[in-house]
Amino acid sequence: MRIRFSYYPDGKKKALTMSYDDGQVYDRRLVDIFNKYGIKGTFNLNSGMFDAEPYVSKDEIKELYDGHEVAVHTVDHPYLTLIPKEELVYQIMEDRKNLETLVGYQVRGMAYPFGDYNHKVAKKLKSFGIEYSRTVNSTKSFRIPSDFLEWHPTCHHDQDVIEKLKDFKNVPKWEQMPLFYVWGHSFEFERNGNWELIEEFCKMAAFDEDVWYATNIEIVNYINALKSLKFSADGSIVYNPSAIPVWIEVDGEAIKIDSGEMKKLK
Template sequence: MRIRFDYYPNGKRKALTMSYDDGQVYDRKLVEIFNKYGIKGTFNLNSGVFDSEPYVSKEEIKKLYEGHEVAVHTVDHPYLTLISKEELVYQIMEDRKNLEALVGYQVRGMAYPFGDYSHALAKELKSFGIEYSRTVNSTRSFRIPNDFLEWHPTCHHDQDVIEKLNDFKNVPAWEQMPLFYVWGHSFEFERNGNWELIEEFCKMASFDEDVWYATNIEIVNYINALKSLKFSADGSIVYNPSAIPVWIGVDGEAVKIDSGETKLLK
């Protein structure tokens, strides 16, 4: 019996996630496009600039980003490797507190301001309740990260994203759990006058029955649940201790393991 981690929720083989920074008013149009095509996004916000131009207001955040994810981008967007430990605690924890008060759920993700990070900094984030953090280093690949606290995206939306989407649609069968991760800033579409780029991307990417459209934290939750599965020595019995169902490959077929379920696989 061959057991592999091959599947996302509902037996889907691939996943797409989007990540956009800074929370400028152009997020309103971007969210509208995402919602139109069923795309999920994570929005990394600086709570210290709310209610000032050209940023979104506190009052609209919960409704605007409903169905998506809000994540930390620090209070004031500093270079995190160039501040004191005390300031680091403030920038992350205060942003978490401010965002959680607005959206009403735990904020557990982040994107590094300016993409500035170090291995040492990444290791500290768990103590702040941060479970993943995105860099700006494009991998051009569809691989799941080894360390979610140094989560390198596939590409920025200006890096031939339509061509990369075609690669994603035709990814080889041997590629295990392909994940397409696109990042950027909504103001770039306004500045560059190319809103049609993200509209076309979302249209082309949408409503694919083989793709799971997820926020960053949903990806993290699922992969962690998958890795938490407990198998018997011969692999014939599996127990899912997590709070969500997962799907695994058993001899090439998708098998669902419900939350709390112990399942005999043969």
Template sequence: MKVKFNYYPGGKRKALTMSYDDGQIFDRKLIEIFNKYGIKGTFNLNSGNFDREPFINSSEIKDLYKNHEVAVHSLNHPYLTLIPLEDLAEQILEDRKNLETLVGYQVRGMAYPFGDYNDILMKSLPSFGIEYSRTTISTRGFKLPNNFLEWHPTCHHNQDLIEKWKEFKNSNDKRQMLLFYVWGHSYEFNNHNNWNAIEEFCKMASSDESVWFATNIEIVDYINALKNLKFSVDRKIITNPSSIPVWIDVDGESVKINSGETVYFK
């Protein structure tokens, strides 16, 4: 019996996730567009900037980002590789604590301010409760990362987004799970007067029923749930100890394994 990890929820092979930084007031319009088309986003916020222009107000965060993910972007957006470790702990933990107080759930993700990171910073993140962190290095590809703490996106939204999506849509590689990961800042749409571009993209993407729309942490949790499946030596007994259902490929067929379920194959 052959088992492969190449399905997202619902037996889908492709996923889309969006990641936007800084938490300026233009997030309001971007979220309105996302919600209109059912697109999921992760928003990386600097809680030290709340309640002053041009940033959003702390009082609106829970409702504004409902159905999306709020993640760490540091307290005040410094270059994290250029500050003492004591300040690094404050920048991440205080931001995380402030955000958790506002949204009411554990904040476990992050994006590096300015895309600035190194091995020391990256390896320190788990001690601060951070399970993934996004860079600003575009891969132009659709593979899942080898290391979620060094998560390179597919592209910035100004990098031929529509053409790249068409390439993604036409990709028929059934051997792996494909991910289209877009990043940027909502204020860029205002600065460039191209809100129509992101709306066109969201409208196009939402029409594709073969794609799972997810936040960053939903991607991480799902992949970890797949990796945590328990197998007998002959692969005929499979247990899912996680809190979410997963889909796997068994001899070319999509099989759902519910949370806490043990499946037996002949």
């Protein structure tokens, strides 16, 4: 019996996630575009910037980002490798607390301000309740990260993202669980006068029955649930201890394992 991790929720083969930083007012237009095409985004916010131009106001956070994910980007966007450890604790924990008060759920993800981090900083994040953090180092690949605390995206939206989307649509069948991760800042579309770029991208990417459109934390939750599966020694029995259903490949067939289910595979 051959068992593989090959599927996202509902037996979908691919996933797309978007990540946008800083929380400037141009997020309003970007969210409208995402909602129009059913695209999911993670928005990394600096809570110390709210209510000052050109940033969004704290009163609109919950409604504006509804259906998407809000994540940490620190209180006021410092270089994390150039501050004392006490300031690192403040920047992350205070941002978490501020954001959680506004959105009403646990904020468990993050993006590094300026993309500045090192392994020492990354290792500390779990103690702050952070389960993933995005860098700005583009891989140009569709691979799931080996370490979510150093999560390298596929590409920035200015890095030939339309051509990369075409590659994603035609990814080889042997590629397991391809994940397309795009990042950027909404103000860049305004500054560069190229809002049509993200509109075209979302239109081309939208409503693909083989793609799971997910936030960053949804990706993390699902991959962690897959990896938490417990198999018998011969692989014939599997138990899903997680709170969400997962799908696995058994001899070429997609099999659903419900939350808390003990399932015989043969």
